[in-house]
Amino acid sequence: MPRDTSPSPGSQSSLREANRSRIVAAVKRFGGLTQVELAAATGLSTATVSTIVKELASAGVVETQTTSRSGRRALRVTIARQAGLVAGVHIGPRAMAVALGDLAHEVVVEQSLPLPADHRADTTLDRVALLIVDLLERVGVDLDGLLSVGVAMAAPVEPGTGLIAVRGPLRSWADVPVAQVLTKRLARPVHVDSDAGLGAVAEHGLGAGRDVQDILYVRLSYGTSAGVILGGRLHRGGSGAAGEIGHVQVSPAGPVCLCGNRGCLDTEVGESALLEIVRPALGEVTLRDVVRRAQQGDPGCTRVLTDAARRAGQVVAGVVTVLDPQRVVVGGELAQAGPGVVEALRESVHRHALPHRFAPVDVVAGELGPRAELLGALELARKETDVEGVAR
Numbered sequence: 001m002p003r004d005t006s007p008s009p010g011s012q013s014s015l016r017e018a019n020r021s022r023i024v025a026a027v028k029r030f031g032g033l034t035q036v037e038l039a040a041a042t043g044l045s046t047a048t049v050s051t052i053v054k055e056l057a058s059a060g061v062v063e064t065q066t067t068s069r070s071g072r073r074a075l076r077v078t079i080a081r082q083a084g085l086v087a088g089v090h091i092g093p094r095a096m097a098v099a100l101g102d103l104a105h106e107v108v109v110e111q112s113l114p115l116p117a118d119h120r121a122d123t124t125l126d127r128v129a130l131l132i133v134d135l136l137e138r139v140g141v142d143l144d145g146l147l148s149v150g151v152a153m154a155a156p157v158e159p160g161t162g163l164i165a166v167r168g169p170l171r172s173w174a175d176v177p178v179a180q181v182l183t184k185r186l187a188r189p190v191h192v193d194s195d196a197g198l199g200a201v202a203e204h205g206l207g208a209g210r211d212v213q214d215i216l217y218v219r220l221s222y223g224t225s226a227g228v229i230l231g232g233r234l235h236r237g238g239s240g241a242a243g244e245i246g247h248v249q250v251s252p253a254g255p256v257c258l259c260g261n262r263g264c265l266d267t268e269v270g271e272s273a274l275l276e277i278v279r280p281a282l283g284e285v286t287l288r289d290v291v292r293r294a295q296q297g298d299p300g301c302t303r304v305l306t307d308a309a310r311r312a313g314q315v316v317a318g319v320v321t322v323l324d325p326q327r328v329v330v331g332g333e334l335a336q337a338g339p340g341v342v343e344a345l346r347e348s349v350h351r352h353a354l355p356h357r358f359a360p361v362d363v364v365a366g367e368l369g370p371r372a373e374l375l376g377a378l379e380l381a382r383k384e385t386d387v388e389g390v391a392r
């Protein structure tokens with residue numbers, strides 16, 4: 001289990017407060033832990049954990065229930081449900097999804113909706129706000145019971161301004177302060193990050209990367225991007241654009257990319273490039289159609305997607321050589337087309353990355369499928385929620 005990486009327990013005066021925070025942070029991170037697991041995750045003694053859990057339970061911050069682990073009775077600690085719900089939102093070029101979750105990492109309700117191509121930021125954010133209110137009503141919770149909102153955008157987000165850092169498929173969103181706009185509509189704190197980064201957070205915390213500390217989450221979608229987890233933490237970079245592998249130049253004289261540069265990877269494996277390749281055979285179809293046809297065994301669509309994964313793999317191989325992650329986890333719509341896509345990416349990474357004397361890097365399909373980014377958005381909302389503040 002990854003250890004809590006917050007500072008070591010400090011000296012006398014703040015010790016108790018710091019230990020409380022460490023325990024609450026660990027419960028929030030893992031959803032539910034036994035007291036023994038909490039001690040392992042925080043580095044505190046089981047006696048200290050037991051004392052603090054009692055305090056937190058009587059303050060209504062956490063709940064405890066008796067369970068059995070390996071045949072022994074254990075006390076499982078979760079964040080108290082009456083503490084409220086958080087919302088996660090994923091906004092992509094052609095779909096959006098909203099989920100409500102509790103602080104114990106349970107998804108309470110979720111819904112996704114298709115979006116028109118080139119959807120406008122203001123109307124989509126209106127729909128997001130309405131859908132959140134609608135889902136709250138459906139589970140019988142009023143707006144006061146919503147603690148915070150996490151939003152995963154299909155674009156890198158600059159941490160300082162919360163604006164999209166690189167121009168891309170979400171054309172009308174470039175200058176929209178998403179967090180401020182949604183905060184105004186919902187009167188709740190809203191936090192925004194890139195979907196690749198949040199997909200990485202989710203796969204690291206709950207999915208295919210949960211047993212390692214350094215992962216590269218590759219998202220093969222309408223554009224290609226990656227989330228970088230180093231030492232158990234999301235690495236955003238100076239401008240929030242770390243992992244933007246879709247904009248690595250692969251062909252200096254190639255077509256102009258949406259970002260303004262020439263010959264980026266996305267000009268070869270992004271949505272419009274892939275649709276251009278299938279157009280002579282299939283006419284006007286969407287990327288969703290191509291993925292669906294590949295799932296049904298269509299050889300042409302399968303070939304286009306596996307070739308795209310192979311090409312992306314060359315760029316991923318460069319990142320693997322530089323960062324040396326313990327695992328590459330593959331997600332995004334293209335990875336849903338079938339095992340061939342992940343296989344093609346794996347082969348390509350192994351062929352082009354620095355040959356390792358012992359074993360090539362592990363390249364696996366994500367375990368959370370198309371929900372990784374939405375679950376990551378819920379994680380973002382939970383992480384930003386002051387649970388102790390809520391209970392006071």
Ligand SMILES: [Zn+2]
Nearest residue numbers: 247257259264
């Ligand atoms: Zn570009």
